[in-house]
Amino acid sequence: MYAKLHKIRNVMLSFFALILLIVLPTMASAEELESHLDDALNVRSDKVWTITFNKPIDPASANSDSIYVLNSSGEKKNGAITVSSNRKSVLVAPPLQGYTNAETYTLHMTRDIKDEKGESLSSYTYKKFTIGSSASGTYDIVSILSNGTTNLVKSYAKFEEAVTNLKADQAIQYNGAFIKIPSGLVVTKGTASSVLTNIYSDKQLTKAVTYVPANTELLYIDSTDTYVEVNVADKNLYIKHENSNLLPWNAVKGRSYYSVSNGQLVHSIYSPNTGSYASYQVGNAPNFMSSGQTYFSVDGAHFTNATGQEVGTSYPYFQYLSARSKTNYSAAEIDAYIMSMLQKLESDYPSIPMYQQAAQKSKLIGLGSYLKQVEATYHINALHILALAQHESAYGLSDRAQQYNNLFGLYVTDNNPLAKNFITVEQNINELINAFLNKNYLPPNAGYANGSVFGNKAIGLNVRYASDPYWGAKAAGHMYRIDQTMGGKDSATPYKIGITTTSGLNVRTGPGTNYAVAYKYSNAGMPVTILDDNLPASDWIKVISDSTSYDEVYIHRSYVQMLPVK
Structure with a gap:
């Protein structure tokens, strides 16, 4: 020595x-x-x-x-x-x-x-x-200092003993990691088998309802030694500890937030991994928001200020507009928009190789007529398809779009980035419609049906279509900007948007119980786009049908809550 x-x-x-x-x-x-x-x-x-x-x-x-x-x-x-x-x-x-x-x-x-x-x-x-998972340890009650570090208070052999002696402002650590905190955030992490975190509806962690990628910020609700309860898009659900990094508020270095810029609602997403922010435009800012202020929301609709006080509720219109709706724009107008956008990308980003000659090479060029044909034949809004293509393929300029005619990332998952090739973009669009949207997502009782809207991780396509919890808001943001650039026809006279309030709801072919049941909503919380809420049969409202078998259907007014939409 x-x-x-x-x-x-x-x-x-x-x-x-x-x-x-x-x-x-x-x-x-x-x-x-x-x-x-x-x-x-x-x-x-x-x-x-x-x-x-x-x-x-x-x-x-x-x-x-x-x-x-x-x-x-x-x-x-x-x-x-x-x-x-x-x-x-x-x-x-x-x-x-x-x-x-x-x-x-x-x-x-x-x-x-x-x-x-x-x-x-x-x-x-x-x-x-x-x-190794065999490292043993104790359940340590710790006090949390203002800088996010901890001081040991007392150790226990069992979790239950630690919980019994835990004070409201203390936390529990196991092998140096938090497993129970007073309040704060949870940042998800992947495992050796998957980069995704499954989210469950039950504390036994047996009923997975959705999923998110690693580095996703969720609001912490509670936890035991077997599960972590989190708020996902305004629903309290559960994840595994192996997918969780618990952060008491004192240890939070950054957090995603909303703000107002030039009258637009902007969402800035914080990455705990890099300590940086990335922002996108959602839509029109709600009237209760002010420039220069920071707001927070778990679902993009219910907002609080920096002190946690509720300030208002507003649902972005295009995020909750039915994909079965129809755009007011013609094929020629859509083609003109696509070309103008590609020319703008060329002009604004001349040094970025992807955008160079965008107006000559984008896979979106000339799609207006086919998108309108899709709208008429398959009952899917042409701008929904275009917005999704813009978001997933960087305006038809991504490598997958250019090499494989894959505008939507079909068959590309977080764990398996398959290079699926399509002969034409029209074939790719047909695959999206027939193998995905009209098969598994949009019909009211399809396997992944959660409402025929972009939505979020609790409502709509976003629940099962994409791991990104903000995929629905980002795609809707594209649709909003398309409409604004083209003159605002689709938002000039917006539909009213509602949400169902009961499970097992009968949706009928006419305004009365004497009419046949068109289909049934098994779960509550299904979004509906309202065509007419001023019918002679005043107890009923007419909505756009989620099923292609009908253009419109009817729901009893008492089972629909109107949403404040902006």
């Missing part, structure tokens, strides 16, 4: 030493070409490594080239590299989806790490660690 310490003392005279906290001992001597620190077993999948130096380092030298984690295939798999404010510590975060169970990784620290004088680490250092 003395000899080893003597070597290190000599190294520190001309270089600087390194200590990896908790597990890693002091670094070996400079005479060794490579320093192999002891292996670690049963490491948690969300392990954050802390490296501490005996003097400040040059922050620029601590990066993904000098400190990194490799898997057994030699691929870099760590998350962010963060230098502490005193520049004596470096945190190596896990990848967003966590390390893979039973996989062996190697943490590498190269000689590229330098101190403030530019002197390098004495040796190349590495440490192997294996992820």
Whole structure:
């Protein structure tokens, strides 16, 4: 031991030493070409490594080239590299989806790490660690400090004991990870088998109703040692702990929000993985919102201010307009819009290769007539199809659109990016309609039926069609901008939008119980686009049919709640 310490003392005279906290001992001597620190077993999948130096380092030298984690295939798999404010510590975060169970990784620290004088680490250092689920631990009650860190209060062998002794402002950790917090957010993470997080309607986690990708922000409601309860699009549902990173409010560094810009509602989505925001335009801003203010919403309809106070409710019109509706625009007008948009992309982004010669190469060119034919034949709004194509294929300019005529990402999933080829874009559109929309999504009792609107993760196509929880809002945003660019015909005289309030609801062919049942809504909360709510039979309203067998159908007024739409 003395000899080893003597070597290190000599190294520190001309270089600087390194200590990896908790597990890693002091670094070996400079005479060794490579320093192999002891292996670690049963490491948690969300392990954050802390490296501490005996003097400040040059922050620029601590990066993904000098400190990194490799898997057994030699691929870099760590998350962010963060230098502490005193520049004596470096945190190596896990990848967003966590390390893979039973996989062996190697943490590498190269000689590229330098101190403030530019002197390098004495040796190349590495440490192997294996992820395992067998690591045992205690249920630790902790107090949460204002900076998001914690102090241990007391440990218990069982979760139930910890809960019994838990105070309202405290949290419970297991193996260093939160499993119960007073309040805050949950950020989803993938597993070794899938990048997706299944969302369940039951606490037993047996009835999956939808899914979201890793890095999705959800509002925390409650949790036990077996499940996490979260708010998904204004519904309380459940996910597994293995898919959850619980963040008390004090530990939240950023959060998705809504704001107003030039009268438009803008949604800015925060990425916990990168610490950055990406924004898109939803539609018209509600009247209760003001420029310069920040608003929050779990479903894009019910809004609170920064203090959590409710400020109003407003549903974006095109997000809840039935796909069975008809646009007021002609084929020629649609073609003119497509060409003008492509020319604008060319002009606005001349240095981006994708947009160069957009008006000559886009797969959307000349689709107006076919989209109107689809609308008449298959009862799907031409602008719904166009908006979806714009969103999924970058205006017909994406690689999948250009190479495979795939405008909608058909058969491309988060876990299996299949390169499905279509002979023509018309064949691709037919596949979307016949194999997806009119087969599984839009008919009222289809396998994935949740309403014939873009919607969100609780209503409409977005529930099962796409993992992105904001896919419906983004697609609707395209439809809104299409309409605005073309003159606003479709929003000039908008339909009223409603939502059903009971399960097992009979939808009839006429305004009375003496008329035949056209179909039945098994679940409550189905969106309806209203054609007439001022009928002679005043107890009934006429709505656009979700079934292609009818143009319009009737629902008793008492079972429909009108939605405030903007």
